[in-house]
Amino acid sequence: MPSFLSDSIEIAYDIHGERGAPILLIHGFASSGAINWVNTGWVEALKQAGYQPITIDNRGHGRSRKVYDPRLYLAHDMADDAANLLDQLGLDRVPVIGFSMGARITAFLMLRHPERVRCAIWGGMGGNLMTGMDDSEEIAKALTADSLADVTTAVGRQFRLFADHSKADRAALAACVVSSREPMRADDVRRITAPVLVAVGENDEMAGGIAPLTDLLPNGEGFVIPKRNHMLSTGDPKFKAAAIKFLLAH
Numbered sequence: 001m002p003s004f005l006s007d008s009i010e011i012a013y014d015i016h017g018e019r020g021a022p023i024l025l026i027h028g029f030a031s032s033g034a035i036n037w038v039n040t041g042w043v044e045a046l047k048q049a050g051y052q053p054i055t056i057d058n059r060g061h062g063r064s065r066k067v068y069d070p071r072l073y074l075a076h077d078m079a080d081d082a083a084n085l086l087d088q089l090g091l092d093r094v095p096v097i098g099f100s101m102g103a104r105i106t107a108f109l110m111l112r113h114p115e116r117v118r119c120a121i122w123g124g125m126g127g128n129l130m131t132g133m134d135d136s137e138e139i140a141k142a143l144t145a146d147s148l149a150d151v152t153t154a155v156g157r158q159f160r161l162f163a164d165h166s167k168a169d170r171a172a173l174a175a176c177v178v179s180s181r182e183p184m185r186a187d188d189v190r191r192i193t194a195p196v197l198v199a200v201g202e203n204d205e206m207a208g209g210i211a212p213l214t215d216l217l218p219n220g221e222g223f224v225i226p227k228r229n230h231m232l233s234t235g236d237p238k239f240k241a242a243a244i245k246f247l248l249a250h
Helices: 033-038 042-048 075-089 101-112 136-144 154-165 170-179 186-190 237-249
Strands: 003-006 009-015 021-026 051-056 094-099 117-123 196-201 220-225
Touching: 003 075, 009 033, 009 075, 021 033, 021 042, 021 075, 021 101, 033 042, 033 051, 042 051, 042 237, 051 075, 075 101, 094 101, 101 117, 117 237, 136 154, 136 170, 154 170, 196 237, 220 237
Parallel strands: 021 051, 021 094, 094 117, 117 196, 196 220
Antiparallel strands: 003 009, 009 051
Protein backbone atom coordinates (compact mmCIF):
# COMPACT_ATOMS: atom_id res chain seq x y z
CA MET A 1 0.00 0.00 0.00
CA PRO A 2 1.61 3.31 -1.04
CA SER A 3 2.02 6.20 1.39
CA PHE A 4 3.25 9.80 1.60
CA LEU A 5 4.05 12.36 4.27
CA SER A 6 1.45 14.96 5.20
CA ASP A 7 2.47 17.36 7.97
CA SER A 8 5.23 14.84 8.81
CA ILE A 9 2.64 12.07 9.34
CA GLU A 10 2.74 9.02 7.08
CA ILE A 11 -0.59 8.62 5.31
CA ALA A 12 -1.45 5.41 3.46
CA TYR A 13 -3.70 5.26 0.42
CA ASP A 14 -4.62 2.95 -2.41
CA ILE A 15 -5.72 3.37 -6.02
CA HIS A 16 -8.23 0.82 -7.30
CA GLY A 17 -8.32 0.01 -10.99
CA GLU A 18 -6.24 1.04 -13.98
CA ARG A 19 -8.66 3.54 -15.52
CA GLY A 20 -11.69 5.70 -14.90
CA ALA A 21 -12.40 9.14 -13.48
CA PRO A 22 -10.60 9.53 -10.12
CA ILE A 23 -12.83 9.77 -7.04
CA LEU A 24 -11.60 10.15 -3.46
CA LEU A 25 -13.19 8.11 -0.66
CA ILE A 26 -12.73 9.18 2.99
CA HIS A 27 -13.70 6.67 5.67
CA GLY A 28 -15.33 7.06 9.06
CA PHE A 29 -14.04 6.89 12.62
CA ALA A 30 -12.38 3.61 13.69
CA SER A 31 -12.57 2.31 10.12
CA SER A 32 -10.14 2.31 7.18
CA GLY A 33 -10.20 2.59 3.43
CA ALA A 34 -10.50 -1.17 3.08
CA ILE A 35 -13.18 -1.66 5.74
CA ASN A 36 -15.34 1.31 4.77
CA TRP A 37 -15.09 1.15 1.00
CA VAL A 38 -13.68 -2.16 -0.26
CA ASN A 39 -15.42 -4.59 2.08
CA THR A 40 -18.80 -2.88 1.64
CA GLY A 41 -18.74 -3.07 -2.17
CA TRP A 42 -18.31 0.65 -2.84
CA VAL A 43 -15.05 0.32 -4.73
CA GLU A 44 -16.43 -2.32 -7.07
CA ALA A 45 -19.69 -0.40 -7.64
CA LEU A 46 -17.80 2.79 -8.46
CA LYS A 47 -15.43 0.98 -10.81
CA GLN A 48 -18.41 -0.45 -12.67
CA ALA A 49 -19.84 3.09 -12.93
CA GLY A 50 -16.66 4.30 -14.66
CA TYR A 51 -14.67 5.66 -11.72
CA GLN A 52 -11.20 4.97 -10.36
CA PRO A 53 -11.63 4.95 -6.56
CA ILE A 54 -8.83 6.29 -4.37
CA THR A 55 -9.07 5.29 -0.70
CA ILE A 56 -7.17 7.05 2.07
CA ASP A 57 -6.44 5.77 5.58
CA ASN A 58 -6.93 8.79 7.83
CA ARG A 59 -4.15 9.51 10.33
CA GLY A 60 -4.40 7.10 13.27
CA HIS A 61 -6.34 4.56 11.20
CA GLY A 62 -5.62 1.57 9.00
CA ARG A 63 -2.03 1.55 7.77
CA SER A 64 -1.40 5.24 8.39
CA ARG A 65 0.79 6.39 11.25
CA LYS A 66 -0.75 6.26 14.72
CA VAL A 67 -0.48 9.45 16.75
CA TYR A 68 -1.68 9.93 20.33
CA ASP A 69 -2.04 13.68 20.74
CA PRO A 70 -5.70 14.77 20.39
CA ARG A 71 -4.52 18.08 18.95
CA LEU A 72 -3.36 16.21 15.83
CA TYR A 73 -6.84 14.92 14.95
CA LEU A 74 -8.79 18.07 14.15
CA ALA A 75 -11.04 17.48 11.15
CA HIS A 76 -9.58 20.42 9.25
CA ASP A 77 -6.08 18.94 9.58
CA MET A 78 -7.29 15.61 8.21
CA ALA A 79 -8.94 17.56 5.38
CA ASP A 80 -5.51 18.98 4.60
CA ASP A 81 -4.18 15.39 4.48
CA ALA A 82 -6.77 14.67 1.77
CA ALA A 83 -5.77 17.78 -0.17
CA ASN A 84 -2.11 16.79 0.14
CA LEU A 85 -2.96 13.36 -1.26
CA LEU A 86 -4.50 15.01 -4.31
CA ASP A 87 -1.27 16.99 -4.68
CA GLN A 88 0.74 13.79 -4.33
CA LEU A 89 -1.25 12.20 -7.15
CA GLY A 90 -1.26 15.29 -9.37
CA LEU A 91 -5.06 15.60 -9.27
CA ASP A 92 -6.65 19.03 -9.47
CA ARG A 93 -10.38 18.53 -8.90
CA VAL A 94 -12.27 15.34 -8.08
CA PRO A 95 -15.58 14.14 -6.65
CA VAL A 96 -15.34 13.02 -3.01
CA ILE A 97 -17.40 10.65 -0.87
CA GLY A 98 -17.06 10.72 2.90
CA PHE A 99 -18.89 8.72 5.52
CA SER A 100 -19.47 9.88 9.12
CA MET A 101 -16.15 11.34 10.30
CA GLY A 102 -15.11 11.12 6.65
CA ALA A 103 -18.07 13.32 5.70
CA ARG A 104 -16.97 15.89 8.29
CA ILE A 105 -13.45 15.78 6.82
CA THR A 106 -14.94 16.17 3.33
CA ALA A 107 -16.89 19.23 4.46
CA PHE A 108 -13.73 20.86 5.77
CA LEU A 109 -11.90 19.87 2.59
CA MET A 110 -14.56 21.73 0.59
CA LEU A 111 -14.37 24.73 2.90
CA ARG A 112 -10.57 25.03 2.97
CA HIS A 113 -9.82 23.80 -0.57
CA PRO A 114 -12.96 24.51 -2.61
CA GLU A 115 -11.10 24.30 -5.89
CA ARG A 116 -10.25 20.62 -5.27
CA VAL A 117 -13.78 19.16 -5.00
CA ARG A 118 -16.08 18.87 -8.01
CA CYS A 119 -19.01 17.53 -5.99
CA ALA A 120 -19.39 15.50 -2.80
CA ILE A 121 -21.49 13.00 -0.92
CA TRP A 122 -21.72 13.33 2.84
CA GLY A 123 -22.93 9.97 4.14
CA GLY A 124 -23.93 9.44 7.76
CA MET A 125 -23.58 13.15 8.57
CA GLY A 126 -26.46 15.58 9.01
CA GLY A 127 -26.98 18.48 11.36
CA ASN A 128 -24.36 17.19 13.80
CA LEU A 129 -21.76 18.59 11.40
CA MET A 130 -22.58 21.91 13.05
CA THR A 131 -23.32 20.82 16.61
CA GLY A 132 -20.65 18.19 17.10
CA MET A 133 -21.50 15.22 19.33
CA ASP A 134 -21.61 14.88 23.09
CA ASP A 135 -20.55 11.25 23.54
CA SER A 136 -16.86 11.61 22.73
CA GLU A 137 -15.72 11.11 26.33
CA GLU A 138 -17.95 8.05 26.64
CA ILE A 139 -16.42 6.51 23.51
CA ALA A 140 -12.86 7.36 24.57
CA LYS A 141 -13.40 5.62 27.94
CA ALA A 142 -14.81 2.57 26.18
CA LEU A 143 -11.83 2.38 23.85
CA THR A 144 -9.30 2.58 26.68
CA ALA A 145 -11.11 0.27 29.10
CA ASP A 146 -9.22 -2.87 30.11
CA SER A 147 -11.85 -5.12 28.55
CA LEU A 148 -15.24 -5.05 26.86
CA ALA A 149 -16.77 -6.29 30.11
CA ASP A 150 -15.87 -2.94 31.68
CA VAL A 151 -17.90 -1.00 29.08
CA THR A 152 -21.51 -0.56 30.15
CA THR A 153 -23.02 1.99 27.72
CA ALA A 154 -24.55 0.99 24.39
CA VAL A 155 -22.63 3.56 22.34
CA GLY A 156 -19.36 2.71 24.08
CA ARG A 157 -19.82 -1.01 23.48
CA GLN A 158 -20.69 -0.42 19.84
CA PHE A 159 -17.43 1.40 19.13
CA ARG A 160 -15.33 -0.90 21.32
CA LEU A 161 -16.64 -3.96 19.48
CA PHE A 162 -15.98 -2.33 16.12
CA ALA A 163 -12.43 -1.32 17.11
CA ASP A 164 -11.68 -4.79 18.46
CA HIS A 165 -13.07 -6.44 15.34
CA SER A 166 -10.93 -4.27 13.05
CA LYS A 167 -7.86 -4.72 15.30
CA ALA A 168 -7.48 -0.93 15.46
CA ASP A 169 -5.08 0.95 17.72
CA ARG A 170 -7.57 1.87 20.46
CA ALA A 171 -5.32 4.44 22.11
CA ALA A 172 -4.98 6.32 18.82
CA LEU A 173 -8.74 6.17 18.29
CA ALA A 174 -9.37 7.50 21.79
CA ALA A 175 -7.17 10.49 20.99
CA CYS A 176 -8.94 10.94 17.66
CA VAL A 177 -12.49 10.95 19.01
CA VAL A 178 -11.68 13.79 21.41
CA SER A 179 -11.05 16.37 18.68
CA SER A 180 -12.08 14.95 15.28
CA ARG A 181 -15.70 15.98 15.83
CA GLU A 182 -14.79 19.60 15.20
CA PRO A 183 -18.05 21.47 14.46
CA MET A 184 -18.51 23.64 11.39
CA ARG A 185 -20.26 26.98 11.69
CA ALA A 186 -23.51 27.47 9.79
CA ASP A 187 -22.00 30.45 7.95
CA ASP A 188 -19.19 28.20 6.73
CA VAL A 189 -21.65 25.57 5.50
CA ARG A 190 -23.26 28.31 3.39
CA ARG A 191 -19.87 28.98 1.79
CA ILE A 192 -19.69 25.47 0.30
CA THR A 193 -21.01 26.01 -3.22
CA ALA A 194 -20.19 22.73 -4.98
CA PRO A 195 -23.05 20.22 -5.26
CA VAL A 196 -23.47 18.04 -2.15
CA LEU A 197 -25.67 15.01 -1.54
CA VAL A 198 -26.44 14.58 2.17
CA ALA A 199 -27.36 10.93 2.81
CA VAL A 200 -28.47 9.78 6.27
CA GLY A 201 -30.10 6.57 7.44
CA GLU A 202 -33.78 6.69 8.35
CA ASN A 203 -32.95 5.30 11.82
CA ASP A 204 -29.60 7.04 12.25
CA GLU A 205 -29.54 8.68 15.68
CA MET A 206 -25.90 9.75 15.42
CA ALA A 207 -25.85 11.92 12.29
CA GLY A 208 -28.54 14.50 12.95
CA GLY A 209 -31.19 15.48 10.43
CA ILE A 210 -30.66 16.17 6.74
CA ALA A 211 -32.62 19.45 6.55
CA PRO A 212 -30.26 21.53 8.73
CA LEU A 213 -27.60 21.03 6.04
CA THR A 214 -29.65 21.06 2.83
CA ASP A 215 -31.34 24.28 3.99
CA LEU A 216 -27.91 25.95 4.23
CA LEU A 217 -25.98 24.43 1.32
CA PRO A 218 -26.41 26.47 -1.88
CA ASN A 219 -26.44 23.26 -3.95
CA GLY A 220 -27.47 20.64 -1.41
CA GLU A 221 -29.68 17.60 -1.98
CA GLY A 222 -30.89 15.04 0.54
CA PHE A 223 -31.40 11.29 0.50
CA VAL A 224 -32.85 9.20 3.32
CA ILE A 225 -31.37 5.69 3.38
CA PRO A 226 -34.45 3.56 4.12
CA LYS A 227 -34.60 1.51 7.33
CA ARG A 228 -30.92 1.95 8.16
CA ASN A 229 -29.13 3.08 11.31
CA HIS A 230 -25.70 4.70 11.29
CA MET A 231 -23.59 1.56 11.03
CA LEU A 232 -25.81 -0.26 8.54
CA SER A 233 -26.02 2.74 6.20
CA THR A 234 -22.44 2.33 5.04
CA GLY A 235 -22.84 -0.38 2.42
CA ASP A 236 -26.56 -0.04 1.68
CA PRO A 237 -27.36 -0.72 -2.02
CA LYS A 238 -29.91 2.11 -2.24
CA PHE A 239 -27.32 4.52 -0.84
CA LYS A 240 -24.84 3.37 -3.49
CA ALA A 241 -27.42 3.77 -6.26
CA ALA A 242 -28.39 7.29 -5.12
CA ALA A 243 -24.75 8.27 -4.82
CA ILE A 244 -23.81 7.05 -8.29
CA LYS A 245 -26.87 8.75 -9.80
CA PHE A 246 -25.80 12.01 -8.12
CA LEU A 247 -22.20 11.64 -9.27
CA LEU A 248 -23.16 11.01 -12.87
CA ALA A 249 -25.43 14.08 -12.81
CA HIS A 250 -22.54 16.30 -11.71
